[in-house]
Amino acid sequence: xxxxxxxxxxxxxxxxxxxxxxxxxxxxxxxxxxxxxxxxxxxxxxxxxxxxxxxxxxxxxxxxxxxxxxxxxxxxxxxxxxxxxxxxxxxxxxxxxxxxxxxxxxxxxxxxxxxxxxxxxxxxxxxxxxxxx
Amino acid sequence: xxxxxxxxxxxxxxxxxxxxxxxxxxxxxxxxxxxxxxxxxxxxxxxxxxxxxxxxxxxxxxxxxxxxxxxxxxxxxxxxxxxxxxxxxxxxxxxxxxxxxxxxxxxxxxxxxxxxxxxxxxxxxxxxxxxxxxxxxxxxxxxxxxxxxxxxxxxxxxxxxxxxxxxxxxxxxxxxxxxxxxxxxxxxxxxxxxxxxxxxxxxxxxxxxxxxxxxxxxxxxxxxxxxxxxxxxxxxxxxxxxxxxxxxxxxxxxxxxxxxxxxxxxxxxxxxxxxxxxxxxxxxxxxxxxxxxxxxxxxxxxxxxxxxxxxxxxxxxxxxxxxxxxxxxxxxxxxxxxxxxxxxxxxxxxxxxxxxxxxxxxxxxxxxxxxxxxxxxxxxxxxxxxxxxxxxxxxxxxxxxxxxxxxxxxxxxxxxxxxxxxxxxxxxxxxxxxxxxxxxxxxxxxxxxxxxxxxxxxxxxxxxxxxxxxxxxxxxxxxxxxxxxxxxxxxxxxxxx
Numbered sequence: 001x002x003x004x005x006x007x008x009x010x011x012x013x014x015x016x017x018x019x020x021x022x023x024x025x026x027x028x029x030x031x032x033x034x035x036x037x038x039x040x041x042x043x044x045x046x047x048x049x050x051x052x053x054x055x056x057x058x059x060x061x062x063x064x065x066x067x068x069x070x071x072x073x074x075x076x077x078x079x080x081x082x083x084x085x086x087x088x089x090x091x092x093x094x095x096x097x098x099x100x101x102x103x104x105x106x107x108x109x110x111x112x113x114x115x116x117x118x119x120x121x122x123x124x125x126x127x128x129x130x131x132x133x
Numbered sequence: 134x135x136x137x138x139x140x141x142x143x144x145x146x147x148x149x150x151x152x153x154x155x156x157x158x159x160x161x162x163x164x165x166x167x168x169x170x171x172x173x174x175x176x177x178x179x180x181x182x183x184x185x186x187x188x189x190x191x192x193x194x195x196x197x198x199x200x201x202x203x204x205x206x207x208x209x210x211x212x213x214x215x216x217x218x219x220x221x222x223x224x225x226x227x228x229x230x231x232x233x234x235x236x237x238x239x240x241x242x243x244x245x246x247x248x249x250x251x252x253x254x255x256x257x258x259x260x261x262x263x264x265x266x267x268x269x270x271x272x273x274x275x276x277x278x279x280x281x282x283x284x285x286x287x288x289x290x291x292x293x294x295x296x297x298x299x300x301x302x303x304x305x306x307x308x309x310x311x312x313x314x315x316x317x318x319x320x321x322x323x324x325x326x327x328x329x330x331x332x333x334x335x336x337x338x339x340x341x342x343x344x345x346x347x348x349x350x351x352x353x354x355x356x357x358x359x360x361x362x363x364x365x366x367x368x369x370x371x372x373x374x375x376x377x378x379x380x381x382x383x384x385x386x387x388x389x390x391x392x393x394x395x396x397x398x399x400x401x402x403x404x405x406x407x408x409x410x411x412x413x414x415x416x417x418x419x420x421x422x423x424x425x426x427x428x429x430x431x432x433x434x435x436x437x438x439x440x441x442x443x444x445x446x447x448x449x450x451x452x453x454x455x456x457x458x459x460x461x462x463x464x465x466x467x468x469x470x471x472x473x474x475x476x477x478x479x480x481x482x483x484x485x486x487x488x489x490x491x492x493x494x495x496x497x498x499x500x501x502x503x504x505x506x507x508x509x510x511x512x513x514x515x516x517x518x519x520x521x522x523x524x525x526x527x528x529x530x531x532x533x534x535x536x537x538x539x540x541x542x543x544x545x546x547x548x549x550x551x552x553x554x555x556x557x558x559x560x561x562x563x564x565x566x567x568x569x570x571x572x573x574x575x576x577x578x579x580x581x582x583x584x585x586x587x588x589x590x591x592x593x594x595x596x597x598x599x600x601x602x603x604x605x606x607x608x609x610x611x612x613x614x615x616x617x618x619x620x621x622x623x624x625x626x627x628x629x630x
Binding site for chain 1: 216220226557581584
């Protein structure tokens with residue numbers, strides 16, 4: 001594929017089919033290009049989404065901007081589809097994984113602090129707890 | 134008489150429906166790399182993810198079996214094995230259990246070195262007002278033992294902590310008594326340049342079981358350039374100190390760390406060879422930290438992350454050659470990343486944890502009683518940025534420290550699972566969030582990953598390690614596994630005579 005290295009201030013415009021690429025996937029792609037480019041995104045008539053990338057620094061990491069952008073947007077679209085199909089099971093998995101940690105409870109049961117120090121009438125934490133309480 | 138068997142489908146029926154389990158992916162070396170929630174990975178041919186998502190993936194292939202075995206999918210002929218996958222996820226996130234494990238006591242800010250990259254504002258060797266008081270030490274110890282962690286580490290550092298040796302002698306017996314009373318395990322470490330270490334000091338450390346962590350930046354010309362002190366003899370003192378410490382405290386109880394300055398970048402082989410010459414078996418190729426005094430001297434010591442990555446890759450190649458020659462030398466960052474990639478476990482290394490390990494897994498008690506979320510937070514405070522000051526030992530409890538505005542703001546940006554740029558990243562399970570680094574370098578705890586040095590370093594390092602994994606060279610993988618398991622290096626094949 002031919003290299004396409006735009007110069008500082010120049011603009012590359014990419015048109016995408018909105019029935020294939022969601023706004024979310026395009027925005028995530030823009031985020032990863034945002035070190036080197038400024039963006040203007042607008043919805044055209046029909047199903048077209050127009051993304052203009054303007055080079056904002058002298059050295060640009062991407063050599064084939066258009067191809068790299070579309071390739072990354074395609075991957076983000078795939079990721080969206082995976083997420084859509086796995087969100088429920090992911091939530092269940094994480095709940096199972098961390099149920100024992102108590103992170104799902106509003107407040108942990110039992111003594112929060114050092115039990116030995118808290119049992120001492122003159123313990124540091126008795127003093128500090130009283131002072132703060 | 135030939136026997137006939139039923140076709141394979143009778144034993145492993147072709148599924149009617151296939152369901153995906155959550156995973157992330159990226160493209161590497163002409164393949165797709167799939168990584169599940171527990172960090173298990175699989176290289177697959179281009180097009181695999183699309184076929185999985187579109188439901189056109191053939192369930193009769195070997196790859197299908199691998200995808201099923203590694204929890205990327207399940208079907209109507211098998212259970213999703215959610216409890217097993219949940220247990221794997223829990224194992225990977227072991228670092229979030231148990232409370233704060235590492236407690237760093239800054240016993241003094243005094244130091245007789247004036248290193249260009251020093252991350253703290255060093256004070257002259259005679260200024261006693263920069264030492265920790267016994268009242269502060271008592272409070273800090275009480276806070277440390279308030280942690281529910283069953284295994285605690287007390288690290289005494291500075292400045293140069295041996296300049297406040299009385300405080301070390303004060304802390305060690307008290308910490309041991311408190312650990313014994315509470316039935317906790319305790320590791321003791323002193324981080325010292327060894328320049329002022331006397332044999333009596335070292336004998337005390339040996340008697341009390343205190344480990345020594347010291348600095349060695351490379352051969353004499355580089356070490357002395359990086360670490361100026363009166364007499365320009367930092368290297369000679371470090372080497373002498375290491376030799377005496379090994380003799381008195383024990384070889385296994387003395388470790389060294391190096392820091393990479395711009396002066397180091399062209400000398401990675403010499404630095405590594407120096408570690409071999411000094412008979413160390415670990416080396417940590419560490420970039421300079423963008424905190425504290427290092428920020429002031431950035432022009433003298435700083436460099437682009439791309440140059441550091443080149444340094445790291447060249448260094449790792451040299452280290453592997455040394456291991457192939459039979460000398461065991463593990464690179465610590467590689468070991469940490471490989472543990473996360475190749476084993477079911479996470480690591481205690483706080484910079485690569487999500488939720489971030491700062492405050493949760495490490496607390497720093499400064500000489501003046503201020504408590505910070507990490508050593509890096511303390512360095513920022515030395516530059517008058519108190520964003521990560523959680524409180525003070527003289528007025529706070531563990532609860533108020535960990536629920537302080539500073540801690541809560543940091544915790545909110547400490548999960549890479551929810552950060553822009555990280556939430557979809559295939560390397561998420563191997564990486565961290567490091568809100569303090571991003572605050573220091575980008576002015577934003579959440580950070581902008583496309584321009585983040587943290588992201589650049591870890592993305593490239595992990596890709597580099599996957600390049601070795603993809604090659605699957607038995608000798609290289611044998612070395613990696615030897616580092617991870619403590620087993621001997623793979624033996625060299627000797628051709629038959």
